Amino acid sequence: MPLRLGVLASGRGSNLQAIIDSIENKKLDATITIIVSNKSDAQALERAQQHGIKGMYLNPKSVIGESDPRKAYDQKILEVLKAHEVQLVLLAGYMKIVTSVLIEAYQWRMMNIHPSLLPSFPGLNGQQQALDAGVKISGCTVHFVTEGVDEGPIILQAAVPVHEGDSVDSLSARILEQEHRLYPQAVALFAAGRLSVEGQKTKILEPAS
Numbered sequence: 001m002p003l004r005l006g007v008l009a010s011g012r013g014s015n016l017q018a019i020i021d022s023i024e025n026k027k028l029d030a031t032i033t034i035i036v037s038n039k040s041d042a043q044a045l046e047r048a049q050q051h052g053i054k055g056m057y058l059n060p061k062s063v064i065g066e067s068d069p070r071k072a073y074d075q076k077i078l079e080v081l082k083a084h085e086v087q088l089v090l091l092a093g094y095m096k097i098v099t100s101v102l103i104e105a106y107q108w109r110m111m112n113i114h115p116s117l118l119p120s121f122p123g124l125n126g127q128q129q130a131l132d133a134g135v136k137i138s139g140c141t142v143h144f145v146t147e148g149v150d151e152g153p154i155i156l157q158a159a160v161p162v163h164e165g166d167s168v169d170s171l172s173a174r175i176l177e178q179e180h181r182l183y184p185q186a187v188a189l190f191a192a193g194r195l196s197v198e199g200q201k202t203k204i205l206e207p208a209s
Helices: 014-024 043-050 069-083 100-105 126-133 168-191
Strands: 003-009 030-037 055-057 088-092 110-114 137-144 154-161 195-198 201-204
Touching: 003 014, 003 043, 003 069, 003 168, 014 030, 014 043, 014 088, 014 168, 030 043, 030 069, 043 055, 069 100, 088 168, 110 168, 126 137, 126 168, 137 168, 154 168, 154 201
Parallel strands: 003 030, 003 088, 030 055, 088 110
Antiparallel strands: 110 137, 137 154, 195 201
C-alpha cells in the first residue's frame, strides 16, 4: 500500500510540487491524502487543485479565545490528519511552529526541510545567516520534527557551495534545487521502512533483501 502523506504548507509549495512529481513519476510509492494550509491564498492549495489532491484552508483565527490558541489550532489539524489516515506528515514551507499536540501524535513521523546544514543556522533566513557568517558551504537538511526549532534528528543533507558575490536569491535558488531532490528521497526511505531514530541520530538501514 502506498504511504499516506499529509502536507502542511503556507506558501508557494515548490517542495510539495517535488513530492507530487516524484509520486506521479512512480519514483515514490506514496499518495498525498490531504494538504492543509494556514493561508487562504497559498499557492500550495492551487497545486493541490491542479493535481486532484484534497486541499484545505484552516483559519488560524478560528481558535481565537482558546486558552492555548496554538495547541487548539494544532488539535484541529490533527483531527484532519487522522480523518485522512495520514501516516507521515510533511512540512513544506509551513510558517508556523508546530506544538506538542502534533509532535507527540506523529513522533518520528513528521519531517521538515530546512535551507541550511543543520545544526548551523536554524530558524528563519538560513541563507542570509550563512552569507552573514561567511561560510563557504551551505546546503539543506531534511530532519524529523521535535519541539526544538530545527533541532530534530537529521535524515539527509546536501551541500551547496557559496560563491563570491552570492545574494540571498542566488544562494536560495541553488539550495532549492537540492531541496527538491532531497525531500522525496527522505520520504522514500521512510516509505521503505529504512529510517530508525536512535537517540538524537537517524540511522539509515540497509534495504531489505
